[in-house]
Amino acid sequence: MTGFFANGVAVHDFDAATQTFLSVRDNIQRILNSRRGSLAHLPDYGLGDLSRIYRHLPASAHTLKREIETTLLRYEPRLKSIDIAIEETEPGMLLSFTMSCQLHQAGLVRFGTHFTPDGQTRLKLLKAERDRE
Template sequence: MKASIFDVLTGTFANGRPVTSVSEDQRLLLSVVSNLNRLFNTRRGTVGHLPDYGLPDMLTVYRDSPQSADELRRAVKESIETYEPRLNRVRVRRRETDEHSMRLVFIVKAELENGDRVRFETMFESQKTAKVKPVGSYV
């Protein structure tokens, strides 16, 4: 199965797109993107049975920026390694942005369970949800 059980049960990816509207080959990538969007938009401690699911409170990250940006980078990597088993060899690096923009962007490089290499841009903005999207030839 290329889509997660959550995607199959709901019938849609996190962006609302029906699972059946994409080819089998695209389902794995879109399902991973959906899972990462859900993971990164959940605040750590809000899921009772998984207290480490999600990321730290972004208000703290922005308040303590730029020092906390590296802590967020580590949290992103650890969250992916823990809660997205379809990705291997995860690397996360921060992309430089204007320090006054209240925006943090990370590039995630990894290998899908089928061996395909993928790259995602993950953007965190003040007062908005995190957005994960594939970049490069994987769009």
């Protein structure tokens, strides 16, 4: 709506398929950085209390993985399926995942997903493959 992605890059700098991949990234990052109960009209939007997850790492990583899958499939309508792999945690992060997301119309996109000590989630576009039509 503003003409820019969350990182400030202009939408018109990209072709339509890349715009879709980056828009999905922005929405996923917005969802993962929201906490359940923060929106009165969507009480289950976002993730639960991450401090509980962080306290019980590494055992709780699988719980968070399932929660991410459920939440994203519910609130990102362009996702057809999602596969999350727990990765070796990057330096300075609390937890790292690779999310492979199959989109209904655009193709496959892979994100490096990192949970930071300050409670934020950062997504990095790793790979985007457009569907062949």
